[in-house]
Amino acid sequence: MKTQINWGIIATGGIARKFAEDFRFVENGTLLAVASRSQDKAQHFANDFHIERAYGSYEALAEDPDVDAVYVATPHDTHVELSKMCLEKGKAVLCEKPMAVNAAQLESLLDTAEKSGIFLMEAIWTYFMPVVRQAKKWVDDGRIGNIKMIQADFGFKTPENPKDRLYNPALAGGALLDIGIYPLAMAHYFAPGEIADIKASAIKADTSVDQTLGMVLTYDDDIIANLTASFRFQMENAAYVYGDDGYVKIHGNFWHPHKAVLMKDSGIEDIVEDDRLSTGYDYETNAMTQWLLEGKKESPVAPFSWSRKSVETMDKIRELIGVKYPFE
Amino acid sequence: MKTQINWGIIATGGIARKFAEDFRFVENGTLLAVASRSQDKAQHFANDFHIERAYGSYEALAEDPDVDAVYVATPHDTHVELSKMCLEKGKAVLCEKPMAVNAAQLESLLDTAEKSGIFLMEAIWTYFMPVVRQAKKWVDDGRIGNIKMIQADFGFKTPENPKDRLYNPALAGGALLDIGIYPLAMAHYFAPGEIADIKASAIKADTSVDQTLGMVLTYDDDIIANLTASFRFQMENAAYVYGDDGYVKIHGNFWHPHKAVLMKDSGIEDIVEDDRLSTGYDYETNAMTQWLLEGKKESPVAPFSWSRKSVETMDKIRELIGVKYPFE
Numbered sequence: 001m002k003t004q005i006n007w008g009i010i011a012t013g014g015i016a017r018k019f020a021e022d023f024r025f026v027e028n029g030t031l032l033a034v035a036s037r038s039q040d041k042a043q044h045f046a047n048d049f050h051i052e053r054a055y056g057s058y059e060a061l062a063e064d065p066d067v068d069a070v071y072v073a074t075p076h077d078t079h080v081e082l083s084k085m086c087l088e089k090g091k092a093v094l095c096e097k098p099m100a101v102n103a104a105q106l107e108s109l110l111d112t113a114e115k116s117g118i119f120l121m122e123a124i125w126t127y128f129m130p131v132v133r134q135a136k137k138w139v140d141d142g143r144i145g146n147i148k149m150i151q152a153d154f155g156f157k158t159p160e161n162p163k164d165r166l167y168n169p170a171l172a173g174g175a176l177l178d179i180g181i182y183p184l185a186m187a188h189y190f191a192p193g194e195i196a197d198i199k200a201s202a203i204k205a206d207t208s209v210d211q212t213l214g215m216v217l218t219y220d221d222d223i224i225a226n227l228t229a230s231f232r233f234q235m236e237n238a239a240y241v242y243g244d245d246g247y248v249k250i251h252g253n254f255w256h257p258h259k260a261v262l263m264k265d266s267g268i269e270d271i272v273e274d275d276r277l278s279t280g281y282d283y284e285t286n287a288m289t290q291w292l293l294e295g296k297k298e299s300p301v302a303p304f305s306w307s308r309k310s311v312e313t314m315d316k317i318r319e320l321i322g323v324k325y326p327f328e
Numbered sequence: 329m330k331t332q333i334n335w336g337i338i339a340t341g342g343i344a345r346k347f348a349e350d351f352r353f354v355e356n357g358t359l360l361a362v363a364s365r366s367q368d369k370a371q372h373f374a375n376d377f378h379i380e381r382a383y384g385s386y387e388a389l390a391e392d393p394d395v396d397a398v399y400v401a402t403p404h405d406t407h408v409e410l411s412k413m414c415l416e417k418g419k420a421v422l423c424e425k426p427m428a429v430n431a432a433q434l435e436s437l438l439d440t441a442e443k444s445g446i447f448l449m450e451a452i453w454t455y456f457m458p459v460v461r462q463a464k465k466w467v468d469d470g471r472i473g474n475i476k477m478i479q480a481d482f483g484f485k486t487p488e489n490p491k492d493r494l495y496n497p498a499l500a501g502g503a504l505l506d507i508g509i510y511p512l513a514m515a516h517y518f519a520p521g522e523i524a525d526i527k528a529s530a531i532k533a534d535t536s537v538d539q540t541l542g543m544v545l546t547y548d549d550d551i552i553a554n555l556t557a558s559f560r561f562q563m564e565n566a567a568y569v570y571g572d573d574g575y576v577k578i579h580g581n582f583w584h585p586h587k588a589v590l591m592k593d594s595g596i597e598d599i600v601e602d603d604r605l606s607t608g609y610d611y612e613t614n615a616m617t618q619w620l621l622e623g624k625k626e627s628p629v630a631p632f633s634w635s636r637k638s639v640e641t642m643d644k645i646r647e648l649i650g651v652k653y654p655f656e
Contacts, residue, residue, distance in 0.1 A: 148540060148561045151481070157572060199527035201546045212476060214527070214554040216542035222531045226542045228554050233476045233572045234593060244485060244561045265562060 005289045008033035008067040008091070010058050010082055012045040015096065016073040018279045020049040025282035029289040035061035058082055062089045069094065069292060071123070071285075075165055076101050076172040077327070080109045083120065087112050092119035092292055094284065097181050098314065099123075099307050101172040102328060106311045110304050121288055121299040122307045124185055128283035131257040132189075134272040135241065135248045138262050139190060143270070145245030150190050150225040152183035152254060155235030160205060166231055167207045169325050174209035176202075176314055176323070180229035182255045186239045187217055187225035188309055195313065196220045202321035203232075210323050217313070256280035333617045336361040336395040336419070338386050338410055340373040343424065344401040346607045348377040353610035357617040363389035386410055390417045397422065397620060399451070399613075403493055404429050404500040405655070408437045411448065415440050420447035420620055422612065425509050426642065427451075427635050429500040430656060434639045438632050449616055449627040450635045452513055456611035459585040460517075462600040463569065463576045466590050467518060471598070473573030478518050478553040480511035480582060483563030488533060494559055495535045497653050502537035504530075504642055504651070508557035510583045514567045515545055515553035516637055523641065524548040530649035531560075538651050545641070584608035 007029055009016050016034075023031045031051050036042040039056030046054035055061040062070065062085050069092040072082050076098055083095045093113075099122040100106035113120040126132055139147065156179070158166060166173050197218040202210040212230035219225070228235070237252030246264040250257050256279060262270035291299065298304060318324065335357055337344050344362075351359045359379050364370040367384030374382035383389040390398065390413050397420040400410050404426055411423045421441075427450040428434035441448040454460055467475065484507070486494060493499050494506055525546040530538040540558035547553070556563070565580030574592040578585045584607060590598035619627065626632060646652065 148558065149483075149542075149556065149563075151556070153479070155477075155570065197529055199529055199542070199544060201525060201527055201544045201552060203546070203550045203552060212550075212552055214477075214544035214546075214552045216527060216529045216544060218529045218531070218542075222540075224529060224531060224540055224542045224556070226554060226556050228477065228479070228552070230476065233570050234575065235477075235570060236568065236575070236577065236591075240564065242483065242561050242563060247562065247564070249564065263562075263564075 002293055003028065005029045005068045005292050006032040006066050008035065008061045008064065008070045009073060010035050010061060010070055011073040012036045012041050013073060016045070019071055019073065019281045019285070020045070020051070022278040022281040023049070023285065025278050026285045026289060028293060029285065033061050033064055033067055059085065062086050062091060067091055069288065072096060076177055077170070080105045083109055084112045087116045087118045087120060090118060094121050094123050094288055096123045098177050098311060100311055101177060101325065103308070103311050103315050106307060110307070117297060119292055119297055122302050122310070123284060124302045124306070125281055125284045126182060126185060126255045127189060127301050128287055129256055129274070129280055130283070131250065131260045131272050131274045135250050135260045136189065138248055138270065139241055139243070143262055144241065144243030144247055147190060147223050147241060147243050149223065149242040150187045150240065151227070152186040152239035153228045153235045153237055154179040154182045154255065155228065155230040155233050155237065157234050158231045160211070160232070162207045167205050167209060169207060169209050170327070172325055173207070174323055175213050175229045175231050176210050176317055179231065180213050180215070180227070181310065181314065183227035183229055183239070184310065184313055186254065187227060188306065190241045191219045191223045191225060193219040193221035193223065198313070198316050198320065200317045200320045202323070208323070210321055213321070215317060330621055331356065333357045333396045333620050334360040334394050336363065336389045336392065336398045337401060338363050338389060338398055339401040340364045340369050341401060344373070347399055347401060347609045347613070348373070348379070350606040350609040351377070351613065353606050354613045354617060356621060357613065361389050361392055361395055387413065390414050390419060395419055397616065400424060404505055405498070408433045411437055412440045415444045415446045415448060418446060422449050422451050422616055424451045426505050426639060428639055429505060429653065431636070431639050431643050434635060438635070445625060447620055447625055450630050450638070451612060452630045452634070453609055453612045454510060454513060454583045455517060455629050456615055457584055457602070457608055458611070459578060459588045459600050459602045463578050463588045464517065466576055466598065467569055467571070471590055472569065472571030472575055475518060475551050475569060475571050477551065477570040478515045478568065479555070479570070480514040480567035481556045481563045481565055482507040482510045482583065483556065483558040483561050483565065485562050486559045488539070488560070490535050495533050495537060497535060497537050498655070500653055501535070502651055503541050503557045503559050504538050504645055507559065508541050508543070508555070509638065509642065511555035511557055511567070512638065512641055514582065515555060516634065518569045519547045519551045519553060521547040521549035521551065526641070526644050526648065528645045528648045530651070536651070538649055541649070543645060
């Protein structure tokens with residue numbers, strides 16, 4: 001029986017570096033290989049993180065018989081193709097969000113996963129954060145009564161640069177897919193019901209993708225989610241779950257938070273704090289490593305049904321705000 | 329030349345009591361009279377606040393030749409009728425929000441005000457708070473760059489009681505008119521442009537009025553306002569003005585705040601705090617008293633154009649969420 005999972009990383013950008021840095025906190029896993037389309041870049045990355053194998057093509061990494069699981073950290077528009085390639089070669093896949101840029105793409109990927117019987121998970125790292133899990137436990141334990149509203153904002157400032165991936169429609173750019181997915185993930189995490197209605201407004205960049213978003217989701221159990229996202233300005237980036245008997249505030253940046261408080265009329269009733277040394281990618285990596293060792297085929301925390309809900313919500317919002325990618 | 333304004337209060341409910349309590353901080357004004365539909369209630373109120381004259385009808389107060397200005401603090405649906413009565417008898421009017429429950433009612437009231445040439449102001453007390461005024465100054469001085477988004481929430485918890493004014497459609501109940509008007513007022517205060525688009529969703533009470541709201545306003549200068557209101561649960565009730573070079577957070581309860589901070593990437597850059605002893609109604613009363621002494625006919629802070637914008641926005645939102653009052 002396997003006791004150790006060998007990981008590979010596809011891509012060498014900023015998020016891949018953070019993932020590799022956090023790997024020192026992963027148990028029962030080894031970061032064995034990294035791949036770039038450039039052998040130099042791969043080798044440089046491998047040197048930085050003491051990774052044994054550096055590949056100058058993604059295919060080469062996927063062919064490595066010693067690699068068990070692959071983290072796909074390329075731009076959005078390539079996720080489906082590369083994840084499929086890895087699954088077809090028998091590698092478990094942790095794919096960055098959004099795993100697919102629309103529902104049709106996602107179904108084609110899930111089809112491959114189901115046919116191959118290989119583990120595939122969308123990298124919604126926020127769900128694995130200790131602070132977020134404690135916030136969920138408070139809510140599930142009824143500490144704030146019945147959920148009434150969820151609020152979450154993700155705003156940071158980046159210059160309006162049409163050459164930036166974020167602004168490029170051909171690379172599935174825009175605030176929604178890149179960061180709006182996090183406030184939406186908060187809503188999906190805390191609102192148990194089906195989405196009954198969605199309202200959304202966007203400010204577009206000159207490249208026609210959304211740069212600022214306001215979204216209101218209504219659920220069939222009368223919960224409202226009020227969400228925003230922008231890459232044109234910095235926000236406080238807290239998330240709130242409001243109940244009829246108190247609320248939980250997850251302090252900014254809520255997608256990898258260090259603190260949450262449980263508020264009642266009388267003031268703060270409970271606090272959870274996280275003094276981790278990692279950025280926080282290690283939690284999802286540890287969880288997936290464990291599930292692979294246990295022989296699981298799907299993530300209990302972010303199953304295929306979660307990815308479906310996520311992408312279908314974003315498809316609907318893009319329809320409402322009129323953002324269509326050239327490849328669609 | 330007049331050096332003192334004699335005030336009267338119409339109604340003796342909770343907000344009238346707070347107004348009267350705060351009157352000790354009003355300069356150049358005397359609280360001369362109070363009126364209720366019950367002589368007993370009026371006398372009781374007058375005794376509590378050492379008010380010289382107590383009237384058992386609103387008309388009697390409006391007839392008092394010594395009264396210069398009247399504060400109208402009755403339920404929403406009576407505002408227009410009572411304000412008109414006072415104006416027609418030559419009394420300046422400070423009328424609680426919403427001054428009118430729809431645009432048609434408002435126009436009829438403004439028509440009376442314009443014909444009479446008497447001062448009339450909607451009691452948007454928030455605009456007179458020192459902390460809010462400092463926040464506005466920071467924004468006007470360009471300290472946060474170009475405004476990008478406004479956020480504000482007003483949530484408190486009240487039992488779902490169909491007999492409560494808040495739940496009664498015949499009294500123009502619902503969260504929007506009662507408290508949603510405050511987050512909207514924040515948007516109107518900080519967003520200089522015209523509203524280009526409004527999205528809104530509501531959860532309704534069994535009485536068919538809105539009890540929880542999510543609203544997204546888009547302005548023609550690409551500012552988004554993301555606002556909520558509910559009387560089913562307690563919220564943090566902060567307001568935010570986000571710019572591309574920092575943001576202002578007005579701490580809860582933002583409608584009569586004690587603190588605001590100016591945030592930059594490097595952290596808190598400026599703070600304003602208010603250690604007033606009043607609830608805060610004295611600021612609007614002082615301002616209006618001064619304007620009356622100066623002979624002004626309209627409020628420079630909340631002119632008729634403000635009331636028009638406010639009620640027209642709420643009319644549109646009620647249309648979107650399907651809330652119509654039986655008298656409409």
